Amino acid sequence: MPNFYFHTDNAKQALDAIANGLSSIRLSTDLNLSEQDFALSGQCLVLDADNQLSIDTLKSIVKKTQRIYLCHDGAMTPLEDRSTGYYKLVPTAGAPLLEISGVKMHISKGTDPFTSASAMAQQAVRKGDKVLDCCSGLGYAAIAAHRLGASEVLSIELSPEVMGLRALNPWSNDLKQAGIVQRQGSSYELINTLPAASFDAVIHDPPRFSLAGELYSEEFYREIFRVLRRDGRLFHYTGNPHVVKKGSSFVDGVIHRLKAAGFRHTQKVEHLMGVSAQK
Structure with a gap:
């Protein structure tokens, strides 16, 4: 059975089309990856034989501006997980972003999460690279690295809730x-099991420091240094554009610890809120 994804924007498009008496409408129901035509019949949007959205259902979707709904097999469920916090996918004009307990986990202002993750990958990845x-x-940087021509990408994610959401994305x-x-x-634990000098590039996009301080430690940076080959490249997302731009003690501390771990050519990458470095 196909999956259909709905949020404020495409639900509003459908409502406007029904109000204007149209018999069909062209919509994206895969979160801006493609578009197709759907019938409007009897005050309903007809997705397929099992999935028809009434005006009331569409209006209820419009009200939830920060939520994505999955329509499948006649049922409609929000793309969220409340088991150990509040994890959800949030719609954008491009790829959806991941939000955890109200904190957006991507750069999305003036761009979209997939585009910004691709730019991060471009900082470190070259064709033929083996990438960590x-x-x-949601795996956007890993996918971008693969599209850049990486020969192999090892993607590590701690949260089963996040992995569950990305399986539906x-x-x-x-x-x-x-x-x-x-x-x-855990990247902090698994990196110890990886062979030395086995990667050409590392993309490191940890949660904020208050949630995972160990991933900003000199000890962890030494492990990244160890698994990189000579001249290997690192891009490390640090977050908070104002902090990066002003050269706060936090980002300066990251650079100091990277240098202590052996990295060279460390520099702030302001537009991506991070730091690049080389072994």
């Missing part, structure tokens, strides 16, 4: 491509 993607989230489908390996677990 720590704290992979059409923008994460390319994680199934040959050459991308997904592992669930």
